Amino acid sequence: MNKKKLGRGLGELLGDALEETGRVMDIDIDSISPNPWQPRRDFDEESLAALAHSIKENGLIQPVVVRQKGNTGAYELVAGERRWRAARLAGLHVIPAITASYEDDHMAEMALVENLQRENLNPVEEGLAYRKLMEDYGLTQEKISERVGKSRSYVANMLRLLQLPEEVKNLLSSGKLTGGQARPLLALASDAEKIQLARRIVKEGLSARKVEEIIRNGGKGKKETPSPASEYMKAIEEKIGLSVGSRVRIRIGRGKNAHKGTISISFRNDEEFQRIADILNQKSHENR
Template identity: 45%
Template sequence: MVNKKAKGLGRGIDAIFGDIDTEVRSDDTVQDLPITEIRANPYQPRQTFDDAALEDLARSIKETGVFQPIIVRKSVNGYELIAGERRTRASKLAGKTTIPAIVREFDEQAMMEVAVLENLQRENLTPIEEAQAYDMLIKKLNLTQAQVSQRLGKSRPYIANYLRLLSLPNQVKQLLSEGKLSMGQARTLLSLKDKRKILPMAKRTVDEGLTVRQLEKLIADINAGGKKPAKKPAHKQSPYLKASENQLVDHFGTKVSIAQTQKGKGHIEINFTDTEELNRILSLLDVNID
């Protein structure tokens, strides 16, 4: 094995979780480890890898080698990968038998945090993989949605909207993962009152190439029982109320209506389709029901 010193290669996931030691330091010892002795991280959220991108990386590695070492931990039999799965896979494709690595001590919790957070920050996960990553952080680390959003620098509605995708039927999740459905289309499908209709409507969306707006209209009609909702008297909404309404729609991830009478009184209406969505909205409002 060849030992060498790693060059400073910038900050890693510890920029988010300061207690996780993934930063490559100038005094780190890098070892050329046999690739056959390195096993994948069991908490890796990415299920699929871009073959073309891996081939490109493999060609680069053939020509110039691996510049940034992977990070592993010693196990009973060989090593377990902490960070650098794409580099490891590409090195195998390039025909490499060894790969530069830094050996660190990690417990199970740290392994999971690094695997999830490295991918969230550096990889283009599918919407379902991203949702599963947030779900894992919440369940395995006992974090709240608010804590996850704070640590990742994302809004709570953003996290909540991704988590909602996990309630989709498996076949619909697959369509979303394959890019046949967009995030907007998937979120719209969740507004169907009859959840049994989600899969047929998802297939129709793909087959007919429906836009989000077209899908919204179809689902509104289905939820209304095939009857067009009665038209309300035309009421001119002020730009301020309209802007406020749009912001609330983005925040809650569902339809929101704001109405105000000429006397100044008004009301805000937040739509939900089931108890699960109601609980999500209550969580965003910081309302706890005992």
């Protein structure tokens, strides 16, 4: 796997391609096919139409990046699919392109970094992109976090969203539900409960904090005004939960046991248990 981090930025990666070829050439637009590792599934039609209009007026100023498919005269996009699609809408027959040699793993990296840095992926697309890097190229969550410049817990949370029912993932993909609003739904036992609450979130515009509150109260609204101490404990739970990428609950004793308590971390399977154990073990070593 290419050791370059995605966090370097797309500009540097494009600079590498220019250094390899030293020139930009015009290529038949119909000889170019999309990047098969493109994580973005949906391209906003209105945004593409606006870009196509700009291309009609000013031409395609920034070239796309492609790689040649054998000796067939055909090419695959490495970066620039929005520009390629908009250029087709604008009626262009040829477009400027940088031709460079990239392995399959680098193709996947380029597609991911372009979307992360230029036009945010929705949570489902981002999770699927991370999962593909894990399944196809054997990257661990730790390696992915290093390459995309995100925390390991962030990557883990994006992957966990893929466990949600299809209807909920469709709400995420369409932008009706945010990752923060959807993440607490993972704590619910059944898909039916997750879907029902997801619909309520969209209908009532509930915040992520309100969703967590509803789940703690068994699906009902706010029962009582929380004390400053409980609010503080809730903030600690959220902080630890983000650190380990899983649900965390803190319980404090009462009366003579007020100085005692428990911290529980939820996990759904052996893999998730091992991931949490690795994180805790790593933090233990860091603090020595």
